Amino acid sequence: MTKPNRTMALVEALGVRIASGQIAPGSYLPSETELEHEFGVSRTVVREAAKILSAKGLVTVRQRTGTRVEPRENWQWLDAELIGWLSNGRISHAELLAFAEVREIVEPGAVALAALRASTAEREAIMAAYRRMEESQHDPVAAVAADKEFHLSILAATHNPVLQSLRQAIESILDAVFPHTVGAFSFNLENHHAVAHAIMTKDAMAARAAMENLLGETTRFLENLPKPPIKDATLG
Numbered sequence: 001m002t003k004p005n006r007t008m009a010l011v012e013a014l015g016v017r018i019a020s021g022q023i024a025p026g027s028y029l030p031s032e033t034e035l036e037h038e039f040g041v042s043r044t045v046v047r048e049a050a051k052i053l054s055a056k057g058l059v060t061v062r063q064r065t066g067t068r069v070e071p072r073e074n075w076q077w078l079d080a081e082l083i084g085w086l087s088n089g090r091i092s093h094a095e096l097l098a099f100a101e102v103r104e105i106v107e108p109g110a111v112a113l114a115a116l117r118a119s120t121a122e123r124e125a126i127m128a129a130y131r132r133m134e135e136s137q138h139d140p141v142a143a144v145a146a147d148k149e150f151h152l153s154i155l156a157a158t159h160n161p162v163l164q165s166l167r168q169a170i171e172s173i174l175d176a177v178f179p180h181t182v183g184a185f186s187f188n189l190e191n192h193h194a195v196a197h198a199i200m201t202k203d204a205m206a207a208r209a210a211m212e213n214l215l216g217e218t219t220r221f222l223e224n225l226p227k228p229p230i231k232d233a234t235l236g
Helices: 003-019 032-039 043-055 080-087 093-117 120-135 140-156 167-184 186-200 204-223
Strands: 059-062 066-069
Touching (some): 003 032, 003 043, 043 059, 043 066, 093 167, 140 167, 167 186, 167 204, 186 204
């Protein structure tokens, strides 16, 4: 394994432990020597990994006291890797709702732009993604894949470079939220169709309203999910 690969493997291993609560906020990562022995890497790799985690807001590196895990509110929540680690580890009900709120802020505006700016091919691709959602509604894996393609195709059709730069973050948010909203899939198909139809007819106001309805349904579903028991992260 090359040095960059070793570094990223260590970043991921530590990131998952932090995101899952195995290493709790306020506590310290194992020492450099311990990490060298556990992962079979050099001290340089350990220090590079710590710098990457620090850039994501997960840790603060202190020369004499060690590398301390930051409070969750200090993390870079739009970092795609971090969202991926969260979705594979401990993600709280409140955090799922926070992701839903971000979608409610970003996606209605994005779809209004897409309705005005999408090319003919992009409009057809969005409608095709919707049709795949409809056809695969009884196949959760295929349905979720089509749903994700639907939303990411809308983002691409905005032709706004700032919004397009959020693609990885939005994709990761969808990956985090969709497994929890599969139960609402069929109920929300009509809203997806309304979004697609508004884009096809270049009606920005209707597209925004339909997306607000769609995301409102998703948020209501998440709000009514049973809240998982709170786990003491220090127990591992």
